Amino acid sequence: MLIKVHVTPYARQASVVKTGEGTFEARVDEKAEGGKANKRLVEMVSEHLGVPKSKITVVRGARSRDKVLEVAD
Numbered sequence: 001m002l003i004k005v006h007v008t009p010y011a012r013q014a015s016v017v018k019t020g021e022g023t024f025e026a027r028v029d030e031k032a033e034g035g036k037a038n039k040r041l042v043e044m045v046s047e048h049l050g051v052p053k054s055k056i057t058v059v060r061g062a063r064s065r066d067k068v069l070e071v072a073d
Contacts, residue, residue, distance in 0.1 A: 001071045002059065005045070009037040009065075016048040024048075038062060045069060 011027035061067035
């Protein structure tokens with residue numbers, strides 16, 4: 001399953017909100033340097049969806065605020 005996520009890095013409070021079918025908006029409490037924000041995003045999405053972190057990968061947008069994540073079954 002592919003999901004689209006719009007990410008706001010270095011936010012005061014971390015959150016993941018579903019905005020539509022297969023689209024999410026995430027506020028990540030890490031800086032966007034060295035892949036820290038992407039790592040934290042994967043942790044947050046795994047908690048939100050209830051799947052292991054190892055099942056989630058960033059397919060597109062690793063250096064962009066608009067990302068596509070793949071959630072393996």
